[in-house]
Amino acid sequence: MCSALSVSNSTPDPKPEAPSFDAKTFLAGLTEAPGVYRMLDGQGRVLYVGKAKNLKKRVSSYFQKTGHSPRIGLMLQQVAQVEITATRSEAEALILENTLIKKLAPKYNILFRDDKSYPYIRLSGDEFPQLAYHRGGFERHSRYFGPFPNGLAVREAIQLLQKTFLLRTCENAVFAHRSRPCLMHQIKRCKAPCVGLVSAEEYGRDVHMAEMFLRGRHGEVIQGLTERMQVAADQLQFETAAALRDQVRALQAVLHRQYVSSTREEDVDILAVASLRGELCINLAMVRGGLHLGDRAFFPRDAVGDADPAEALVAFISQHYLEHPPPPRLVVGLDVAEECATVFEGKKVAVLLPRNEMERAWLLMAEKNAELAATARGQASSRAGERMEALRAALELAEPPQRIECFDISHTMGEGTVASCVVCVDGTMKNGEYRRFNITGITPGDDYAAMRQALERRYGKVAAGEGVAPDLILIDGGKGQHRMAREVLEELGLDHLRSIGIAKGEERRPGLETLFVSGRPEPLQLAPDHAGFHLIQEIRDEAHRFAITGHRARRAKARGHSALEEMAGIGPARRRKLLAHFGGLDGVRSATVEDICRVEGISRKLAEEIYRQLH
Incomplete structure (x- = not known):
């Protein structure tokens, strides 16, 4: 339980651009207990959230020391008020700090994307277990292996296990209604338990071997297969022996392909930091069971100024491993063990610099990938800026539209109508802000009514003072759809928002679209190689994809259950x-x-x- 204590300067300067903060008076009465501090500007907006083992010492360091980074120096110029919350322990402060950072999104904190869902491999609890790709919550009777850094690593592992152990990957609904073997059996990727071509005992043995391999017990798996191959050969069962031989070779080939495979079957995370031309990247590589599974790049959200790499690494570790179980060891390129001690309090987790040649190779590869990811992101940001400026010039806007939202409708002859809304911020698609609307209560096939309902549901909240208003709205539809969208915005009192209707060209060929722009009496047609037009096409195509995916899921659900x-x-x-x-x-x-x-x-x-x- 946290003990809340709010302390602030009683006479802050009302001018937010030049706040006055009496640090000496404030620090004199500050507690030495652990807790969380919040720095606010003259308008009461939270600039920064931090934790401390000793609040008095930590907060004093901001106002009594010099040599701060440009980011912290810029923040201190705006501080008009400091609030603190005392806690019983530093660990409690850590949890509260992360909760406040994610809730308040302070401008000067290094906040990483909240990627809660990692992919896993699932073995179902059926009599003949299904091997499957999985994201999301865990079911009680299934077994899960992971996490994996990305979907590609999961799919590669599933393909290997399919090829080696011939486990089924089909859904239970398909499995229960098969009357003959499917294509996967014909290409030797499944033993066809659906039609009784393998006994439950033999299939269970294959599942057990696959589970051992996923847990990193590669040597035992290969040894067991080798012994079975020898027994089959001694009994003159040469086809069985040959099949087991192929399994052994497939597994050994995978182990040999690992550029950095450990002789010990261990679980390790490798964390590298790269900062290039203002782009800071944390690269997380995963080693499970001694096998390098790949890596994943993370970038700070709304980072301001040049963040210190060590500070960014500590921020990532404290945020990431509160949500995800850590392995026994983290290999890092910077000595941050002391700063991370609170994160893993009560857990047997070591945060270490590389100890041997193997770990140095892991870290070197992670650092290289972090640099490549930071470079690619910088190039993408530059390209996005060029496209945004080209769009601004084409539409004759005062500023490039920072936030663009695009709507599309998808249905099959009026069945399962779904509207999509995708979001592009500063030229980059923001998947976490996408929305779908299940359309109900309209005449089937009435796209105008479907679009009206989606726009009213989305912008009704904006009109009520909730949510963020876009700078530009794209409507995947012609002149009529766009006119209807303008009517909705006017009814909601949002007619100041700019919008574009995108009419498909002749024979629906890309590059021939006509744009109906609000405020322009005549339609606009940009050159096929226009950078701003490419941005519009990309956003429109993403809205189309997102709508179709939602429609198909809704249609399948309706058909499958009713x-x-x-x-x-x-x-x-x-x-x-x-x-x-x-x-x-x-x-x-x-x-x-x-x-x-x-x-x-x-x-x-x-x-x-x-x-x-x-x-």
């Missing part, structure tokens, strides 16, 4: 027979009454009722 399951006279047995006979729900939909009658247990009367309800 069509047969809620139909009178169709129980589980008949439903399985129908799906197996026609290869799925789409096949049942396209079947005639006579086709449905031929399914065992389906009378003509029932077939007519099925056909009627499906159509």
Whole structure:
């Protein structure tokens, strides 16, 4: 439980650009307890949040020492008020600090993106477990292996396990209704447990070997396969022996391909920092079971000025490992063990500089990848700036539009209508701010009504003083759609927002689109190689992709749960027979009454009722 204590200067200067702060008086009464401090400007906005083992010493260091970094120096010029919250321990202060940083997003804190979801490999708890890619929460009866730094590393591991142990990857709905082996069995990627071509005992043995390999026990797996191969050869079962030999070779080839594989089957995270031309990057590489799984680059969100690399590394470690379980060792390029001691209080986690040639090789590779990521981000930022300026000039705006939102509608003949809203900030897509709207209560296929509903739901909040208003709105539609969008904005009192309707060109060919711009009497057509036009196309295409993905998911959910399951006279047995006979729900939909009658247990009367309800 935190003990809250708010202390501030009683007479702050009302001018935010030149605040006056009596540091001497404030520090004289400051507690030496651990806790969190918040620095505010003259308008009460939080500039910085920090934690301290001793609040008096830590806060005093800002006002009694010199030689601060440009970022901290700029912040101190704006401080008009300091608030503190005393806590019972430094560990408590750490948790509170991270909560406040993520909630308040202070301008001068080094805040990294909140990437909560890492991909995992999942083995389901079925009789014949499914091998699958997984993100999100864990199910009780499944086993999970990871985390992996990115989706590519997971898919490569799944492909290896498929090729080596021939485990199924199909969904349970497909598995339960197979009547013959699928393509994966034909290309020797699955033993087809769905049709009984492998016993539960043998399949379970393969699952156990795959699980051992995922846990890093590579030597035991290869030794076990080698022993089974020898037994099969001694019993003159040469085809079985050859298959086991191929499994051993596949696993050994993967181990040999690892540029930096450890002789010990250990779990380690490697953290490297790179700062190039104002771009700061933390690169996190993961070693699990002695195998290097790849890496992932992180960039500070809204960093101001040149951040100190050690400070950025400590900020990343304290934020990242409060959300994700750490491995026993972190290999870092900067000595920050003392600063990170509180983060791992009560846990057996060591934060160390490289100790041997292997760890130096890991760190060197991580540092190189951090530099490459920082360089690529800098180039992308420069390109984004050029495109934003080109768009500003084309639209004759006073400033480049920093925040652009784009809307699109997707449906199949009025079924499962979904509207998408994607967001581009400073020329970069912000996936975390995307939104989808399930459209209801309209005439199926009425795109105008669907767009109106999406715009009202999105900008109704802005009109009520909630949310962020964009600088530019893109509507994937022609003149009519754009006119309707302007009507909605006027009704909401937001007619000052600029907008563009994007009409598809002749034969829907890219590069021939016509732009209907608010405030312009005539449509605008930019050259196909115009940099600003490329930005509009990219945002529009992303909105289209996001809408289609949402529509397909909504349509599949509706079709998969309501069509047969809620139909009178169709129980589980008949439903399985129908799906197996026609290869799925789409096949049942396209079947005639006579086709449905031929399914065992389906009378003509029932077939007519099925056909009627499906159509």
